[in-house]
Amino acid sequence: SAVISQKPSRDICQRGTSLTIQCQVDSQVTMMFWYRQQPGQSLTLIATANQGSEATYESGFVIDKFPISRPNLTFSTLTVSNMSPEDSSIYLCSVEDLGVNGYTFGSGTRLTVV
Amino acid sequence: AQSVSQHNHHVILSEAASLELGCNYSYGGTVNLFWYVQYPGQHLQLLLKYFSGDPLVKGIKGFEAEFIKSKFSFNLRKPSVQWSDTAEYFCAVTSSGGSYIPTFGRGTSLIVHP
Numbered sequence: 001s002a003v004i005s006q007k008p009s010r011d012i013c014q015r016g017t018s019l020t021i022q023c024q025v026d027s028q029v030t031m032m033f034w035y036r037q038q039p040g041q042s043l044t045l046i047a048t049a050n051q052g053s054e055a056t057y058e059s060g061f062v063i064d065k066f067p068i069s070r071p072n073l074t075f076s077t078l079t080v081s082n083m084s085p086e087d088s089s090i091y092l093c094s095v096e097d098l099g100v101n102g103y104t105f106g107s108g109t110r111l112t113v114v
Numbered sequence: 115a116q117s118v119s120q121h122n123h124h125v126i127l128s129e130a131a132s133l134e135l136g137c138n139y140s141y142g143g144t145v146n147l148f149w150y151v152q153y154p155g156q157h158l159q160l161l162l163k164y165f166s167g168d169p170l171v172k173g174i175k176g177f178e179a180e181f182i183k184s185k186f187s188f189n190l191r192k193p194s195v196q197w198s199d200t201a202e203y204f205c206a207v208t209s210s211g212g213s214y215i216p217t218f219g220r221g222t223s224l225i226v227h228p
Contacts, residue, residue: 004157033215042118043204043218092158101165102148103206103216105158 001099002027006092006106013083013113020079021109023093028073030096034066037090037108046091049076083113116141116209120219127195128227135190135222137179137205147188148206148216149179158204164188175199197228 003026013019023032034046047055047068055068069077080087090108097104121136139145149161162173169181179190188205202223206216 040123040220042220043216045215045217048215100160102160102163104160105150107157 002029002095002097002104004093004095004104004106006109008109009107010110011112013111015084015113017083018079018081019083019111020077021091021093023076023078023106025074025095030073032070032076033094033103034068034076034078035092035094035105037092039089043092046078080111083111085113087111088113116145116207116213116217118205118207118217118219120203120205120222122222123220124223124225126225126227129197130194131226133190133192133195133199133224135203135205135224137188137190137219138186139188139205139207140186141207141209144210146208147179147181148208149173149177149188149190150204150206150218152202152204152221154201161190161203195224195226197226200224200226 005024007022032049035043036046037043045058046061047057049055049068049070051070051073065081067079090110092108093106094103117140119138147164150158151161152158161177162171162179164171164181172178177192179188181188202221204221205219208214208216
């Protein structure tokens with residue numbers, strides 16, 4: 001199965017600043033997905049990132065707040081911009097993993113905004 | 115749109131007790147169903163999946179789940195839990211006519227006392 005390296009694993013940030021989360025996959029994948037997991041809540045899809053095109057955002061998420069880069073088939077970044085305490089959450093990247101016929105997830109980034 | 119409902123948010127059991135976690139989905143077409151597990155401090159891992167065929171699927175670590183189409187359910191079971199099963203469990207669905215990207219339930223926190 002695919003192996004995903006996600007970093008940072010956690011961070012504490014000041015409100016108004018931005019944080020970029022990186023996701024590296026050990027194999028080429030067409031689509032990468034970014035999720036948010038708030039405490040006691042389900043995983044919510046933020047956007048789908050395809051290489052060579054703009055990310056597709058879900059309702060309630062916008063590019064200005066969560067810009068995404070996908071420069072190649074193994075790497076993506078998610079930036080959380082102009083952060084507020086409401087952005088405190090776990091952010092996860094995921095890929096469709098044909099090796100397991102399912103989806104594989106990174107270890108997550110636990111973000112706390114103070 | 116597809117959705118997933120997990121009825122038990124918190125379950126506490128003693129070792130050797132039997133486990134059943136409920137999962138219901140809403141989508142009238144063909145679905146693929148997944149159970150993911152997240153052990154403390156670890157990333158989401160695929161526990162088992164159903165695509166087609168035998169509605170009773172067996173996964174890792176003695177877990178199984180039964181797809182009952184008439185009830186739109188995919189409940190997770192284990193006859194005898196262990197302390198090491200303490201984790202968060204997520205049910206997810208994809209569909210051929212809805213979204214191929216997983217929609218997750220809210221999750222069930224399972225605590226097993228030794």
